[in-house]
Amino acid sequence: MELTGHMAQSQKSNRTSKTAPKAALTIYDVASQAGVSIASVSRVLNGQGSPRAGTRERVMQAVAELGFVPDGAARALSNGLKEVVGVVFRRGDETRFQDEDESLLFMDVINRGIDVAAQRRGFDVLISSVGFSDENVTSRIEAVAGKADGLILHDRMLSAGSITRLSGVVPVVTLAGSPSRGAMNVRCDNEAGMRALVRHLVVDHGYRTIAYVAGRSDSPDNRARARVFEAEARAAGAEIYTGPEWQGDYSAAGGARVVTGLVDTPRRLPRAIVCANDQTALGVMHALARNGIKIPDTVAVTGFDDVPVARHLHPPLTTVRQPMLELGATAFDVLYSRISVGKGEPEVVLPVQLIVRQSCGCP
Amino acid sequence: MELTGHMAQSQKSNRTSKTAPKAALTIYDVASQAGVSIASVSRVLNGQGSPRAGTRERVMQAVAELGFVPDGAARALSNGLKEVVGVVFRRGDETRFQDEDESLLFMDVINRGIDVAAQRRGFDVLISSVGFSDENVTSRIEAVAGKADGLILHDRMLSAGSITRLSGVVPVVTLAGSPSRGAMNVRCDNEAGMRALVRHLVVDHGYRTIAYVAGRSDSPDNRARARVFEAEARAAGAEIYTGPEWQGDYSAAGGARVVTGLVDTPRRLPRAIVCANDQTALGVMHALARNGIKIPDTVAVTGFDDVPVARHLHPPLTTVRQPMLELGATAFDVLYSRISVGKGEPEVVLPVQLIVRQSCGCP
DNA sequence: CGCTTACCGGTAAGCGCTTACCGGATTATG
DNA sequence: CATAATCCGGTAAGCGCTTACCGGTAAGCG
Numbered sequence: 011m012e013l014t015g016h017m018a019q020s021q022k023s024n025r026t027s028k029t030a031p032k033a034a035l036t037i038y039d040v041a042s043q044a045g046v047s048i049a050s051v052s053r054v055l056n057g058q059g060s061p062r063a064g065t066r067e068r069v070m071q072a073v074a075e076l077g078f079v080p081d082g083a084a085r086a087l088s089n090g091l092k093e094v095v096g097v098v099f100r101r102g103d104e105t106r107f108q109d110e111d112e113s114l115l116f117m118d119v120i121n122r123g124i125d126v127a128a129q130r131r132g133f134d135v136l137i138s139s140v141g142f143s144d145e146n147v148t149s150r151i152e153a154v155a156g157k158a159d160g161l162i163l164h165d166r167m168l169s170a171g172s173i174t175r176l177s178g179v180v181p182v183v184t185l186a187g188s189p190s191r192g193a194m195n196v197r198c199d200n201e202a203g204m205r206a207l208v209r210h211l212v213v214d215h216g217y218r219t220i221a222y223v224a225g226r227s228d229s230p231d232n233r234a235r236a237r238v239f240e241a242e243a244r245a246a247g248a249e250i251y252t253g254p255e256w257q258g259d260y261s262a263a264g265g266a267r268v269v270t271g272l273v274d275t276p277r278r279l280p281r282a283i284v285c286a287n288d289q290t291a292l293g294v295m296h297a298l299a300r301n302g303i304k305i306p307d308t309v310a311v312t313g314f315d316d317v318p319v320a321r322h323l324h325p326p327l328t329t330v331r332q333p334m335l336e337l338g339a340t341a342f343d344v345l346y347s348r349i350s351v352g353k354g355e356p357e358v359v360l361p362v363q364l365i366v367r368q369s370c371g372c373p
Numbered sequence: 374m375e376l377t378g379h380m381a382q383s384q385k386s387n388r389t390s391k392t393a394p395k396a397a398l399t400i401y402d403v404a405s406q407a408g409v410s411i412a413s414v415s416r417v418l419n420g421q422g423s424p425r426a427g428t429r430e431r432v433m434q435a436v437a438e439l440g441f442v443p444d445g446a447a448r449a450l451s452n453g454l455k456e457v458v459g460v461v462f463r464r465g466d467e468t469r470f471q472d473e474d475e476s477l478l479f480m481d482v483i484n485r486g487i488d489v490a491a492q493r494r495g496f497d498v499l500i501s502s503v504g505f506s507d508e509n510v511t512s513r514i515e516a517v518a519g520k521a522d523g524l525i526l527h528d529r530m531l532s533a534g535s536i537t538r539l540s541g542v543v544p545v546v547t548l549a550g551s552p553s554r555g556a557m558n559v560r561c562d563n564e565a566g567m568r569a570l571v572r573h574l575v576v577d578h579g580y581r582t583i584a585y586v587a588g589r590s591d592s593p594d595n596r597a598r599a600r601v602f603e604a605e606a607r608a609a610g611a612e613i614y615t616g617p618e619w620q621g622d623y624s625a626a627g628g629a630r631v632v633t634g635l636v637d638t639p640r641r642l643p644r645a646i647v648c649a650n651d652q653t654a655l656g657v658m659h660a661l662a663r664n665g666i667k668i669p670d671t672v673a674v675t676g677f678d679d680v681p682v683a684r685h686l687h688p689p690l691t692t693v694r695q696p697m698l699e700l701g702a703t704a705f706d707v708l709y710s711r712i713s714v715g716k717g718e719p720e721v722v723l724p725v726q727l728i729v730r731q732s733c734g735c736p
Numbered sequence: 737c738g739c740t741t742a743c744c745g746g747t748a749a750g751c752g753c754t755t756a757c758c759g760g761a762t763t764a765t766g
Numbered sequence: 767c768a769t770a771a772t773c774c775g776g777t778a779a780g781c782g783c784t785t786a787c788c789g790g791t792a793a794g795c796g
Binding site: 035077079080081082083084085086087092094096101114115118121122125126129134135136137138139150152153154155156157158175178179292318319322323324 | 398440442443444445446447448449450455457459464477478481484485488489492497498499500501502513515516517518519520521538541542655681682685686687
């Protein structure tokens with residue numbers, strides 16, 4: 011009966027492979043060569059039971075000689091655990107890559123943190139990026155969910171309703187400014203970071219006029235940063251320049267557009283510009299420099315994130331460091347906690363750090 | 374019998390789950406709610422056969438109401454195809470992240486190209502990074518291989534022998550300076566790039582003294598670049614500064630070490646320094662600036678790669694652009710060709726492009 | 737009306753692995 | 767010596783899905 015099944019399996023391999031023939035090496039081959047049952051092979055490979063030394067050696071030898079690697083799908087189906095975490099994040103359109111490379115670095119580093127934390131638990135990371143014009147995002151993410159034990163969603167991937175629905179399929183952790191029902195959330199302390207930044211400008215440097223180049227208006231991160239910016243600047247008695255002309259979209263192009271618009275019309279520039287993120291600051295700084303405006307002598311500029319590029323700008327950017335690695339690692343740990351013991355922290359807020367470089371006016 | 378099996382399945386879920394209880398929703402639940410067989414559900418979801426409109430509607434409605442997402446492991450086992458590509462790459466030690474962030478960007482962008490190409494074929498990307506001090510690299514990579522249909526290995530992941538052995542398990546594409554038996558390889562045209570770069574320095578700029586800060590000596594990429602560097606500089610009649618003091622290791626720290634060593638002892642600096650990669654150039658430029666040496670007025674500096682940071686350095690770095698996205702996309706396409714029709718190009722060499730900015734002396 | 741053909745969907749087997757359960761052999765104890 | 771306990775490994779079932787094969791029904795044709 012076993013032989014029949016094993017023979018029949020080769021038949022189906024030829025029949026159902028829609029692409030290339032699949033390697034036919036299975037645990038049955040190892041068991042056959044080692045002269046033991048498939049259960050013994052499994053026990054040896056997985057450290058279960060108490061195989062005799064001789065049994066163990068024969069199995070390991072057969073594995074080495076045959077070059078056997080267990081099939082992950084079979085193990086996952088049997089174990090009920092794939093040991094895979096799905097990570098989905100936004101990517102720009104391919105046609106815009108060159109201009110907005112740096113905006114992806116933030117996510118790359120977070121994903122790095124996820125990867126390191128996942129490895130500590132024997133998990134691998136299944137990634138899928140979504141372009142702005144991509145369709146079928148929901149079904150794409152569902153396919154990832156079907157291949158993973160849990161999902162980590164970067165900001166702005168799905169509506170809150172879709173996230174809630176998805177969390178009925180697998181545990182979900184979001185890296186977002188605000189949490190969704192059913193999902194756990196990990197974020198940084200926008201408020202403390204922006205508070206320290208604005209105080210540094212208006213209190214330490216004594217700048218009297220200041221403006222905020224906003225990120226996307228529908229972004230909770232942006233709203234939190236804008237709110238604290240305004241409160242702190244006002245509390246320090248600084249004059250705030252506001253208006254629709256200060257609306258950016260987190261991109262370098264958006265930041266450059268704001269500055270170009272201000273310079274092209276007779277508007278005053280504030281003594282300091284606080285940008286919603288580093289990428290925006292990149293565009294702002296380029297536009298200021300292109301118009302002969304000295305940073306930070308004439309206008310100080312700050313960002314938020316401390317992506318790897320920030321320290322290489324000229325002048326090096328003063329910013330708020332998001333603990334990107336820790337964000338990623340924490341997201342995984344929260345997810346793992348849920349997968350392993352059934353519960354994870356609903357929301358974790360990680361501290362940020364003011365990174366003072368030269369763009370604010372410090373030496 | 375079917376009910377018995379379906380009931381028994383809930384029992385095993387509780388028994389074998391080593392972590393959390395797994396969601397119990399399966400294709401049987403959909404079939405039951407829609408009043409059809411599981412085969413009909415499968416046909417509707419996978420566009421097979423010719424389901425009646427009414428059948429189709431009932432199935433889709435049940436899927437939506439239940440929030441059913443097919444299990445990827447089950448599909449993979451049945452189909453013999455996981456629709457996953459494994460990608461493995463080198464990562465620095467965690468303790469060194471901050472200093473060498475930029476060296477990882479190169480790989481991030483390649484991985485981005487892989488992701489985009491994979492999505493065109495309905496594949497997702499399973500990543501696993503390996504730290505320098507990590508043990509059990511081989512078994513780690515084997516586990517990834519067991520969860521994927523094919524592997525893309527970045528440079529320096531495994532010995533050639535191990536790569537050949539692994540290619541007996543799944544198709545393998547390397548992104549390396551030289552190919553391994555059994556694996557396909559995708560790389561850029563080091564020779565043409567370095568040729569253009571050196572000519573730009575010694576012919577266009579007329580620099581007479583020049584040196585090359587080497588990458589790792591065991592790296593085929595480095596050897597190719599060094600060879601062409603020397604041939605072109607010599608052909609142009611330039612004087613080449615060489616010696617063990619010019620040995621770097623592809624890192625910014627290595628580049629800085631080379632310059633610091635030269636400056637600390639009374640050695641002449643050449644008019645131009647060609648670095649094995651952008652990261653090395655980063656360190657070289659920082660060390661030169663720290664020692665008051667003007668770039669490019671006193672010493673011109675070039676890199677190789679054109680990672681996103683290069684354009685933000687001061688001055689912006691002249692370098693050779695590796696088509697990182699295309700490298701990644703091509704690697705996937707070659708692998709996919711092998712998976713789908715059984716054969717892929719043994720080696721693909723992609724063109725590079727000289728990127729002239731200010732660090733070489735151009736305005 | 738009887739036969740042939742096309743359409744549709746249900747049943748059962750299997751993908752490759754894990755492991756509960758059971759039985760045989762060996763060891764320990766009274 | 768008989769009984770109990772322990773050790774070890776094989777057998778069979780099942781994880782969730784896909785689909786070949788077969789049978790029932792309806793339509794078409796002579």
